[in-house]
Amino acid sequence: MALLDFQTSLAQLVRVSDGGDPSKGVSLTPGERRYLSDLAGNPAFCFTVKVQRSWCAGRAGKAAYLTLSILTSEQRDLLLEHWVGSGGGTHSFVGAESEAFLQFIARRLPDPSHELTICRMELAALRSSEGSLIFQRPPLSRIDRADCLLRRGRNAGVVHFYAEPERVLNALLKREPCPAISSDVTTLIFGPGLDRLYTRASWSEMALYDRLQSSVSAAELVAEGFTRETIARLVEGGVLEYAE
Amino acid sequence: MSGSGAKFKAAIPQLGIGLPYFASLPAELYQCGAIDFVEITPEIMCRQRPAGDAIELEVVPQQMVRARSTCAGLPVVVHGVELSIGSAHGWNGAYLKMLDTFQEMWPFVWHSEHLGFQTFRDSDGRTQESGVPLPLPPTSEAADLVARRSATILERYGVPFLLENPAYYLPDPPSDPEIGDDIGLMRTILKRSGSMQLLDLHNVYCNAVNHHFDPFAAVDRMPLDAVAEIHIAGGSWDGGFWMDAHDGRVPEPVWELLEYTLPRCPSVGGIVFEMLEDHVPRLGADGIRQELTRARNVWMNRGQGDGYGATRLPDFTRTVSACL
Numbered sequence: 001m002a003l004l005d006f007q008t009s010l011a012q013l014v015r016v017s018d019g020g021d022p023s024k025g026v027s028l029t030p031g032e033r034r035y036l037s038d039l040a041g042n043p044a045f046c047f048t049v050k051v052q053r054s055w056c057a058g059r060a061g062k063a064a065y066l067t068l069s070i071l072t073s074e075q076r077d078l079l080l081e082h083w084v085g086s087g088g089g090t091h092s093f094v095g096a097e098s099e100a101f102l103q104f105i106a107r108r109l110p111d112p113s114h115e116l117t118i119c120r121m122e123l124a125a126l127r128s129s130e131g132s133l134i135f136q137r138p139p140l141s142r143i144d145r146a147d148c149l150l151r152r153g154r155n156a157g158v159v160h161f162y163a164e165p166e167r168v169l170n171a172l173l174k175r176e177p178c179p180a181i182s183s184d185v186t187t188l189i190f191g192p193g194l195d196r197l198y199t200r201a202s203w204s205e206m207a208l209y210d211r212l213q214s215s216v217s218a219a220e221l222v223a224e225g226f227t228r229e230t231i232a233r234l235v236e237g238g239v240l241e242y243a244e
Numbered sequence: 245m246s247g248s249g250a251k252f253k254a255a256i257p258q259l260g261i262g263l264p265y266f267a268s269l270p271a272e273l274y275q276c277g278a279i280d281f282v283e284i285t286p287e288i289m290c291r292q293r294p295a296g297d298a299i300e301l302e303v304v305p306q307q308m309v310r311a312r313s314t315c316a317g318l319p320v321v322v323h324g325v326e327l328s329i330g331s332a333h334g335w336n337g338a339y340l341k342m343l344d345t346f347q348e349m350w351p352f353v354w355h356s357e358h359l360g361f362q363t364f365r366d367s368d369g370r371t372q373e374s375g376v377p378l379p380l381p382p383t384s385e386a387a388d389l390v391a392r393r394s395a396t397i398l399e400r401y402g403v404p405f406l407l408e409n410p411a412y413y414l415p416d417p418p419s420d421p422e423i424g425d426d427i428g429l430m431r432t433i434l435k436r437s438g439s440m441q442l443l444d445l446h447n448v449y450c451n452a453v454n455h456h457f458d459p460f461a462a463v464d465r466m467p468l469d470a471v472a473e474i475h476i477a478g479g480s481w482d483g484g485f486w487m488d489a490h491d492g493r494v495p496e497p498v499w500e501l502l503e504y505t506l507p508r509c510p511s512v513g514g515i516v517f518e519m520l521e522d523h524v525p526r527l528g529a530d531g532i533r534q535e536l537t538r539a540r541n542v543w544m545n546r547g548q549g550d551g552y553g554a555t556r557l558p559d560f561t562r563t564v565s566a567c568l
Contacts, residue, residue, distance in 0.1 A: 002383075002385060003332040003381070003383065003385045003386055003389065004332035004333055006381060006417075007330075007331065007332050007333075007361055007364045007378075008365055008366065008367070010378060010417075011361075011364040011372070011374040011378060012364070012366065012367075014374060014375075014376065014378065015372070015374055015375055024367075025367060026367075029418065031418040032417075032418050035415075035417060035418050038415075039414070039415075042415060044413045044414055044415050044454070044485075045413075045414060045415075047413045047482075047483055047484075047485045048376070048412075048413045048414050050482075050483065051376055051413065051487070052374070052375045052376040055375055055376050056375045056376075058522075087372070089375060090372070090373035090374065090375035091373065092287065092326055092373065093287075093290070093291065093292045095291055095292060096292050096299075130291060133291065133304055133306075
């Protein structure tokens with residue numbers, strides 16, 4: 001198992017050079033152990049780490065482009081440094097990297113804030129966009145069946161804007177200051193089958209989405225006052241889906 | 245296994261000059277006669293999809309359709325980056341499953357991968373990505389592992405399989421005396437598996453500059469009869485190291501290496517000018533065309549009897565036809 005242990009030690013050393021001993025608990029020959037310990041401070045090793053960090057930051061930067069654009073350069077650099085320094089940025093596929101990095105960023109932004117809104121929007125757009133590649137419009141007749149169970153769509157999401165969305169997005173595009181946080185909230189709803197992947201949510205759509213924190217039968221929703229038309233619109237857009 | 249090697253060496257068609265496929269490049273570049281084949285990294289047309297506890301790679305049909313339309317019937321070769329053929333904990337099975345589907349949809353003339361590893365098992369037993377490809381130590385264990393896997397790939401796809409010599413900045417890792425160094429590692433793997441080499445001359449140059457050796461002497465030690473494809477690329481200085489950045493034109497010393505090496509590779513089927521997609525706008529279509537033209541001149545003048553001409557065309561046509 002020498003190769004396995006050597007690779008684990010070397011890769012961990014390159015990926016997270018935090019001063020810890022990567023060869024702890026693994027079986028290495030004295031020569032391998034000496035090689036790894038001699039790497040610390042070696043210019044070629046430092047350059048390898050620099051290349052690794054640069055590749056990872058490049059991947060992460062592409063994966064959260066919109067969100068990073070709304071942040072100050074100091075915030076951006078700090079987030080990238082923390083993410084890459086903790087082993088992030090290594091996913092080869094942008095979807096997986098986006099999902100992980102945007103969630104990492106979201107945990108570090110104030111709530112509410114326009115920055116967090118953009119972060120959640122980028123995540124929702126990513127999920128609905130990826131979902132749209134395999135989305136097939138479901139038959140709506142199923143809603144009328146007694147055993148029809150509904151849940152939130154796997155690739156759907158809602159995003160709250162604390163100012164008019166156009167104003168926030170325009171500020172982002174023109175790199176101008178964002179409007180002040182308002183108590184007047186606008187909600188966009190994302191789904192893989194929606195035109196442009198999102199729509200401004202009506203009060204009833206929002207209430208229906210909120211209601212479906214777990215699966216509920218269509219009959220029960222209708223009995224609670226949700227119209228079949230609203231249900232059908234959200235099912236058709238992939239915002240809701242059949243649970244079984 | 246060496247028998248199958250002989251079989252695949254005979255099947256390397258003389259394709260000529262190739263270019264990687266990028267959706268962002270103008271389609272005319274692939275269709276104007278400047279290239280003879282396209283090198284495709286299938287992962288760029290894929291997305292990941294969870295499948296239980298595992299991850300599957302799925303070819304996105306729209307991207308495949310667009311690529312096929314751009315490549316307009318040119319022969320294709322596959323140049324993968326996600327297999328991690330040298331990872332001791334296991335290779336990327338999802339990549340191979342995806343490649344099975346890819347081959348059914350779009351047959352390729354040959355298939356190549358990088359000799360190295362980029363996934364590893366962490367101390368909790370989880371598979372992690374290193375974020376950058378890392379070189380293998382020149383040991384018998386590494387040679388056996390990659391030779392075994394290469395032979396499996398040869399059987400699985402029925403087309404030649406090539407391993408690319410990597411660029412590396414790390415000092416030479418501990419080695420077994422019977423293997424020696426990275427060239428010995430490549431030679432041993434090719435001999436044991438029947439696979440061939442994708443000789444990246446920019447990587448050779450990069451390593452020569454950074455590790456202070458003579459690249460021509462290194463080429464002389466390589467198994468040149470097993471070289472099926474050659475890569476050329478550009479790089480740049482960064483922090484005192486010559487970086488394999490694929491960010492520009494091919495440096496003069498790499499052209500000189502190409503002129504020296506090409507006539508010494510009797511089985512070579514093509515030269516590919518590599519670049520990273522991010523740097524395409526800076527190079528521009530005209531810049532890329534100029535590099536391709538220069539590569540073609542070297543290809544055409546690579547030696548009596550080995551030229552891109554009538555004597556080789558029947559072989560090429562037969563092999564490519566069999567793939568399509």
